[in-house]
Amino acid sequence: MRTLAGAAVLAGSAVLAGGALAGCGLSFSRHTEDRTYTAPDGVGALKVSPGDGAVRITASDSPGITVTEHLRWSNGRNKPQPRHDVGGRTLSLSARCGHSVIGSNPCRISYEIRVPRATAVEVHGGSGSIRVTGLAGAVRLHGDTGAVTATDLRTSTATLSAGSGNVRVSGRAATADLRTDTGSITATGLTADRLTARTGGGEVRLGGRIASAEVRTDTGALRADGLTADRLAVETNAGTVAVALAAAPSSVRATTDTGSVRLRLPADRPYAITLSTDTGGKRIDPGVHQDSAAPRHVTVKTNAGAISIKPA
Template identity: 55%
Template sequence: MRTLTATAAAAVTAAALAGCGNVSVGRHQQDRSYSAPAGTAGLRITAHGGRVEITASDSPGIRITERLRWSNEKNKPKARHVSEGSTLALSSSCGRNVMGFAACGVSYRVQVPRGTPVQVDSGDGAIEASGLAGTVRLRSGSGAIRATDLRGATASISAGDGSVRVTGRAATADLHAGTGSVTAENLTADRLKVRASDGRVEVSGRVAAADLGTGTGSISLDGLAADRLTVRTDDGGITMRLDSPPANVRATAGTGSIRLRLPAGESYAIALSAQGGKRIDPAVHQDSRSARRVDLRTRDGDITVTPK
């Protein structure tokens, strides 16, 4: 292992309040930029209390700009840059708090070659990534995550308290939000898994197999082409507008109605179970022998199936 040193540093420091003794209290900031060593092929960031932005490009090498911020001289953060094999590991920690002032953290802006594997674990802060084509793993305890223009990556993205938004293309995508919405917009994937504990789920694009679920919240599939689709919500409605004839659809709602719009021109074997009303538009061709299966169930709500 070897520790890197910053090649350029610029500091801007301002003190708005005066503390006790020789401890200054206020807002302090320092920016530092540097490049990863030659041969670095992966990036891992462990962040606390700062925003992380990662942009992919077709240029070689990894370039980092980090911004340190702190409220007093005793809690200035320490930023570490360590090469572990071919992976650059960035992390930080804050000094002890003084007089109740706890503002401390490090934000990162990083440019990486497009195919670089990227892993980010943030305790408290937003994560934004763009254009990545390698393996992507993004985790935030408290903060929104946005991954745009993915390009063939395997993506695993989870926000404990915050929203998740993803666009682009991924071989497999595993998306999770504890408290917050999950949006996969115009996503192309072989396999998509989405879980939201307390928040809505919205998906559009082209997915071979999708498994979507939420505890409390609605699920909306507007303009989705999917071969195999499994949808579950404990407390919320389900709305599905499918752009291509699916091979298999299974949707279950605990409390909520189900609305499904199917492409015309195909026959479907449809089974419905609902405490409320059940309606299949006569324009939807039903055939119990069809290989295209649709199974919709709700304990408290109604079900409607109409042609697209």
């Protein structure tokens, strides 16, 4: 493994504000420094572990990876310590801060990176936001409390996850796997062959063209407007399902414990519809063509929620 040290072209600055802590010799001024460098030829993959810093990655049709690090710290003892290593064809970037000072550690490294479009990218962040755009290589992004956003994708695989942060994705991904603990998931401009979305307490919003979508939430709602999906499966414990489909699906399956289900289906095709609810009402608009022998199946089951199916 090679460590990029002498290869870095540094553009540094320091901004000082405030005074020193009397008797301790520690300055609580804010310091900043920017560093820019280029990865060696032949690098085809990027891994970033920014700590709590933000990450912005932009794809281009130009060769080579260019990295700009934005360092922020409060005193000489907690200056960030960036690391950049090359192992095989992978550039790995990581950030570590110095000592904590009096209950806080205002130390952070944020990254702005430009990569060739086909670069495989993996980011494992903390409270800082993660944003990538235009990537065609495999994408794997994780944030804890920071938002995770991927736009204008042209990839075969996209895996995005977060804790309490929100996840957003648009573009093209043959396979998309989206997960959060309590954050929301938004995939309203996505074209995908297969989408899997899982969230504990967040809302899920879908749109675009998805051949097969599988969504599961604990307490979050699912909302989709203008969605084209051939196969859609939704399961929620305590969340509303409200879906308007722009094209006739071959299969829709929706299951909730305590949430209502509202579907809008194109009226130009017949559907074999099966509805089941314990305590809620059931209503199918006369404009929806029912036929038990139809090849298109709609199955909805809820324990405590109303079911409504209307024409799109």
